[in-house]
Amino acid sequence: MKRMAFACLGFNACAVGAFLIALPLSMSGANAQGNIDPAISADIEAYCTNIADAARDRRYLLQKQELDTLQAGIDERIGVLEERRAEYEDWLKRRNDFLQQAEQGLIDIYKGMRPDAAAERLENVNAEIAAAIIMKLSPRIASQILNEMDSQVAAALTSVIASAADETTSRNPS
Incomplete structure (x- = not known):
């Protein structure tokens, strides 16, 4: 039980085992300088050699369990993200x-509006929106509306339309 508690705290299993073996033996087998008797040292080394593979296997098993837990959490999050992506795509389509x-x-x-009325309304709309509307109209109706507009507003809309048709205009100005 003590070895497991030390191992859970991240201590080297061999060092913990050596400590547990050496503690009772060192009380009787240590000299005045604290050196451990060579026989006890051999016992410690034999213990460490005997448990090295088991300790490594246990450490690998714990790491695998932790990785499996992390993978399950990642898989769950991916599932949630996929659901949200599907919801977003549905919302975007609608x-x-x-x-x-x-x-x-x-x-x-x-x-269906008279050109002078449409021109008056489009003069008060954002230039990009007005240009988009004019671009969707037939050329005959668009020219009538632009003819009825203030010349400066018509020129600005024409500039927006021309720049939208220009292939050299960058979509990302930065």
Whole structure:
């Protein structure tokens, strides 16, 4: 039991065994300087030699059990992550479907508006959104709307549209 307690604390099993053998023997077999009798030393060495393989096997077994426990935890976490990834992909698909429907509905709204009214509304929208809407419209309707806009706003939207079509424009400006 004492050996197991020392081994659990991380002590070398041979050193613990030698200590346990030497303790009672050293009380009777040690000289005044604390040197252990050669016979006792031989017993200690024989003990260490005899238990070395068993101690190593036990240490390997404990390490394997710990690795198995860690692997089970990792497998569990991977399972949770896979579930979350599947949920995220489902949510993303539903979101993209909704956005596509909303985008088409928005395009249809601007397609049905008078050009002067559509121009007035698009002047008040974010330039990138307005440019995206204009790009989705037919060229005839888009040109009518741009014709009705303030020239500076129309130029800014044209610049955004042109830069979106430019293949040399980097997606990551950093």
